[in-house]
Amino acid sequence: KLFIGGLSPETTHDRLLDYFQVFGDVVDCVVMTDPATGRTRGFGFVTYRDGRCCDSVLAHRPHVVDGREVDPKRAVPRQEMESSPRSSSATRAKPRSASFTHHVRKVFVGGLPPTATNEMLHRYFSHFGGVEEAVIIHDKQTRTPRGFGFVTFEDPIIADKVVSVHYHEFYGKMVEVKRAEPKADASKSPNRHRQGIGQRFSCL
Structure with missing residues (x-):
């Protein structure tokens, strides 16, 4: 799963999917929106079936979607960060x-x-x-x-x-x-x- 930051207000789910599916089989793609206004929050997530596709995306920077350079990063679930050995040792x-x-x-x-x-x-x-x-x-x-x-x-x-x-x-x-x-x-x-x-x- 990748976090995609810096999205243009014009970028929709379909446009994000069209761009990133060239790197592999996408099983989920979402542009985050404000629940109150419905407007994009400027970021989204793309999940691939094969984790190696994420490596390919990160290796082929920069990425430009709808005329704006976006910033893909690996998305780490918060619970995984909290349960990581580094986090656990810090807690102890x-x-x-x-x-x-x-x-x-x-x-x-x-x-x-x-x-x-x-x-x-x-x-x-x-x-x-x-x-x-x-x-x-x-x-x-x-x-x-x-x-x-x-x-x-x-x-x-x-x-x-x-x-x-x-x-x-x-x-x-x-x-x-x-x-x-x-x-x-x-x-x-x-x-x-x-x-x-x-x-x-x-x-x-």
Whole structure:
């Protein structure tokens, strides 16, 4: 299974299928759409009968569909990522951190366009629920945006819902969303269970 990012708003299921079926037998093809508006979310998935077809697609970059270069990547089910040996060892090594993630209200947003603002970040993620804070990180010297930011929700359940979709179409650009948690040094603080502004966060 492949994740196909950067799709044009004009790309339909049939057009996506027509393009990628030349690499092998496609058993499933879907363009993800917003359930409320019916408009494309800018990405989709293609599943081949033979996994070697995925290798062929990745080996023949770049790919252009409907006049736009798309970004194919291997799609890894979330449950497989969580049950991988690397993930399991990390859980055993830091059990407190693992349990803490269930209460994290802050998410990391990467790949933001240079034109993005705090207001745009707040407006987009408010569609999922109450947003307490939305901030784009800037370089301390140049004050230029560094291409990522953080969004803190009022409820950790909302954060869970947001990170269940790894890639979001943010004003025409696909951005990556991950759960954030305090770094190890911050976790040693007496206030480690409070997501204060002064804490440093990393993405999971």
